[in-house]
Amino acid sequence: MEFKNPSQELERFRGRLTVAGGFVLLCFTMLLTRFVWLQIAQNSYYTTRAEENRISLVPIVPNRGLILDRHGVVLARSYAAYTLEITPSKAKDIEQTIDALGKIIDVQPKDRKRFKKLLDESRNFESLPIRTRLTDAEVAIFTAQRYRFPGVEIKARLFRQYPGGAFASHILGYIGRVTDRDIAKIEEQEQEANYRGTEHFGKSGLEQRYEFALHGTAGFEQVEVDAAGHAVHTLARTAPIAGNNLTLTIDAELQRIAETAFGDRKGALVAIEPATGGLLALVSTPTYDPNLFVDGIDSANWRELNESPDKPMVNRALNGAYPPGSTFKPFMALAALTTGKRRPEQTISDPGSFTFGGHTFRDDKKGGHGSVDMYKSIVQSCDTYYYILANDMGIDNISNFMGQLGLGQRTGIDIEGESEGILPSQAWKKKRFKKPEQQKWYAGETISIGIGQGYNAYTPIQLAQATAVIANKGVMFRPHLVNYITDTVTGERTKIEPTPLRTLDLKPEHLEVIKNAMIGVNKEGTGARAFAGASYVSAGKTGTAQVYSLKGSEYKAHAVKQELRDHALFIVFAPADEPKIAMAILVENGGFGAAAAAPIARLVLDYYLLGKRPPGPAQPDEAASDDSP
Numbered sequence: 001m002e003f004k005n006p007s008q009e010l011e012r013f014r015g016r017l018t019v020a021g022g023f024v025l026l027c028f029t030m031l032l033t034r035f036v037w038l039q040i041a042q043n044s045y046y047t048t049r050a051e052e053n054r055i056s057l058v059p060i061v062p063n064r065g066l067i068l069d070r071h072g073v074v075l076a077r078s079y080a081a082y083t084l085e086i087t088p089s090k091a092k093d094i095e096q097t098i099d100a101l102g103k104i105i106d107v108q109p110k111d112r113k114r115f116k117k118l119l120d121e122s123r124n125f126e127s128l129p130i131r132t133r134l135t136d137a138e139v140a141i142f143t144a145q146r147y148r149f150p151g152v153e154i155k156a157r158l159f160r161q162y163p164g165g166a167f168a169s170h171i172l173g174y175i176g177r178v179t180d181r182d183i184a185k186i187e188e189q190e191q192e193a194n195y196r197g198t199e200h201f202g203k204s205g206l207e208q209r210y211e212f213a214l215h216g217t218a219g220f221e222q223v224e225v226d227a228a229g230h231a232v233h234t235l236a237r238t239a240p241i242a243g244n245n246l247t248l249t250i251d252a253e254l255q256r257i258a259e260t261a262f263g264d265r266k267g268a269l270v271a272i273e274p275a276t277g278g279l280l281a282l283v284s285t286p287t288y289d290p291n292l293f294v295d296g297i298d299s300a301n302w303r304e305l306n307e308s309p310d311k312p313m314v315n316r317a318l319n320g321a322y323p324p325g326s327t328f329k330p331f332m333a334l335a336a337l338t339t340g341k342r343r344p345e346q347t348i349s350d351p352g353s354f355t356f357g358g359h360t361f362r363d364d365k366k367g368g369h370g371s372v373d374m375y376k377s378i379v380q381s382c383d384t385y386y387y388i389l390a391n392d393m394g395i396d397n398i399s400n401f402m403g404q405l406g407l408g409q410r411t412g413i414d415i416e417g418e419s420e421g422i423l424p425s426q427a428w429k430k431k432r433f434k435k436p437e438q439q440k441w442y443a444g445e446t447i448s449i450g451i452g453q454g455y456n457a458y459t460p461i462q463l464a465q466a467t468a469v470i471a472n473k474g475v476m477f478r479p480h481l482v483n484y485i486t487d488t489v490t491g492e493r494t495k496i497e498p499t500p501l502r503t504l505d506l507k508p509e510h511l512e513v514i515k516n517a518m519i520g521v522n523k524e525g526t527g528a529r530a531f532a533g534a535s536y537v538s539a540g541k542t543g544t545a546q547v548y549s550l551k552g553s554e555y556k557a558h559a560v561k562q563e564l565r566d567h568a569l570f571i572v573f574a575p576a577d578e579p580k581i582a583m584a585i586l587v588e589n590g591g592f593g594a595a596a597a598a599p600i601a602r603l604v605l606d607y608y609l610l611g612k613r614p615p616g617p618a619q620p621d622e623a624a625s626d627d628s629p
Helices: 006-041 043-054 094-102 109-121 136-144 180-188 205-209 211-215 252-261 299-307 325-339 374-379 383-393 395-404 426-432 443-449 460-471 508-523 598-610
Strands: 055-060 074-086 128-131 152-161 175-177 200-202 219-225 231-238 245-248 267-272 279-285 348-350 353-356 359-362 370-372 475-477 482-486 493-495 500-503 539-545 567-574 581-587
Touching: 074 094, 074 136, 094 109, 094 128, 109 128, 109 299, 136 152, 180 200, 200 205, 200 211, 205 211, 252 267, 252 279, 252 598, 267 460, 267 598, 325 374, 325 383, 325 395, 325 460, 325 508, 325 539, 325 567, 348 383, 353 383, 353 443, 359 383, 359 443, 374 383, 374 508, 383 395, 383 443, 395 426, 395 443, 460 475, 460 508, 460 567, 460 581, 508 539, 508 567, 539 598, 567 598, 581 598
Parallel strands: none
Antiparallel strands: 055 219, 074 128, 074 152, 175 200, 219 231, 245 482, 267 279, 267 581, 348 370, 353 359, 475 500, 482 493, 539 567, 567 581
């Protein structure tokens, strides 16, 4: 029988107790150390984290600045409205959620399509609008049943509004949801913090060009939230600063009259104040309604705009390049005087055609105009005079002079996307074509250049700028739309000073010759019918530009498809002695400039100079042509 040694057992027990006590002490020491670390050493860090969980910084999007005409008429503004939004990551089943919402709130098929489009383009945690601009009754109905719709909430958002609808849309442009390309621009300008919460960005027109001036400065709210992330109350608020307002050089009523004058015809009109370069009107028809883009345009409307053969989204005034036709002749005549190739009294005999290299270039008037000096060549629009002149000058002399007038060059207007047009020359042709046989400039190609045909292709704003140069005695200003920018906080106005680009070396007596001939156009020449009875003196030139080659056949408008008919053009400035306005008008496939474009100019000038309002759209004068008064 074995006996236990009590003292030995006691010693073992004490040993185990010491180890256990040491272990417990170690644990308590570790806990105490961790407690001290968390509560003292890391107190500031975890306090901040706790506050961040309790307090949320909510960005407040600023009110976008106004766009106004020169008289203060509001062309674009913003307003607040309630939006019903779904956060995809928080909604259990999006389709079921939308179906259930549709039973208490009116959700149209177009709303569903727009939401699906936004869903495809957006991140899962962003809230997306399923309905915008809710009524007070709809807000009350949803609020009462909000518990049924996790991930759905009502937000107050700012919306852009264009009160005139399609009016002046190519000037104003439109805004749309922020894309990756827009984010790149924001980052380039180091404006990321200022655009937190912003969902829209300028896409075209002035909305795009002056985006960072119009946007404003974002504010924020410190909001205490509960465990579910819902706001309990606001702790602090920094108010946003509204964007700057743009006041334009545009006269809204003049713009409206000009747009109305086109009726349902396609075309463009540019009216410039010669002494400043400020645009009084800029028309491109057909137009589009920028309000369609505010909520995110639906596929049906986008398809209609994008696929329309009339191309309403194209700004014809800046992007359309057209042959100038006979409106080119005053510039050719001025080039001839400046280079010494012609004297005003020098005459040619016009038999009705000019033959060069075995090819006959015909005048519009059968039998010709007889003896023609420079005045008569412009007043009666004699093609033969300019066939011969172009041959005598040569393509590079023509190109060099026209380049000084700004033809074939971007004007630098404060809207993005302007086209350059085509100013033909030997160098241009070498650059334009790849094959050596295509690169050579043939003397015969110069002939049609003289009457504004051939490779010539200029934008309406370039023609208006060149006309303004003649009106302003050789001084060229950069065309611009914004007159001044107003700071909404201080009220301080920043004037957009007129920018003189250059002064051409033109003799006053030469300019007087061209001006008098252009006055003759509207008194006794091709523009006389449109300006009969006018109480002011204007200087103009009609033009008709071929869309396709007749190949020697006689042109008959009624026998040609609409899209193949000639373009009608007209340039004008008035009053002739102290010009306040210079214009270029284009009516696509309109036929004769005297019949389609000049009557539009008359309506616009009557209002701007006399305050006379037209009874309706300008009607084409079927009897008028560009080769007879």
